[in-house]
Amino acid sequence: MNSNGCDWRTVKKYVDKEDFSPAHPAPKPEPESKLNKFKPLIDQWLTDDLNAPRKQRHTAKRVHRRLQEQTEIPGYDCSYRLTAEYVSKKKKELRQKKSAEGNLPLEHFPGEAQADFGCADFYENGKKYEEAKYLVLSFPYSNGGFLQLNYGENLE
Template sequence: MEQIYRIRNLKKFEGKSLRKIADITGHDFETVKKYVQKANFNVEVRPKQVRTGKLSPYRDLVVKWLTDDEKAPHKQRHTAKRVYDRLREIYPDEFDVSERSVRSFVAKLKKELKMDTNGSLPLAHPPGEAQVDFSKARFIENGITYDGHYLNISYPHSNGGHTQLFKSENQVCR
């Protein structure tokens, strides 16, 4: 940026020619000419084109069909082929779109209509709730190894827990 300012100052305040500035700075003549003539060096970003396709007039109707399908049984919902056939039935003269285009359009709409694609639920551990697990374990008591059972109670809210060992599994343990 400093070189641009130097080139512009040499032209504006010292009145040097473009060829002389190119010799002084070591830049190409065309580069010097560009820096002297150009006022705005910011890159202009063009806005993205919004194109309306052939299917945009039918968008609302197809969206209505797809939202109504959420209440219908799985096998009775609209497929892209069914949407294409229905649009051809309703608008026989003016509908001139390929089936492939309708397939892409319906796939895009279905993706847009899915509100929450996250398939997980937040874990909630309210105070006072516990999780219980009864399982087998090998433990040592006074130097003797036992194959026994244990009852583990954990409290996720406080991250605390209790464990009780049993030498056998019977109705009293449960």
């Protein structure tokens, strides 16, 4: 101890120190979940559901019931709440992944047009024309459109 009441080792420690900000606590490791061995199976079901009709997709209740009744891995004793929280988190993750794959904003500028040709039956003055040709021009910016019927594919 010196005359100021400080140990020389303590003084040396602070003199040599460059960063005085407090150390951040290390994150606690996530505890082992009972659901961990079933997560790959649940992930597979939810990934397959992306291509299924909306009404046929797995709900959390259905996942829980299916794991209870027909799982290939014995020993499923997880609560519904644990399963539902995981299913909710996984569905949100899959939605974000799917929306990030690519959406372009639909933007139409003034004067821009789209054209389409096709065949249709129509009546003119009581006479039926079968498979007559038509041209449709649409203007998406103003939602306007133009239709021209033709008797055939020629110079008209």
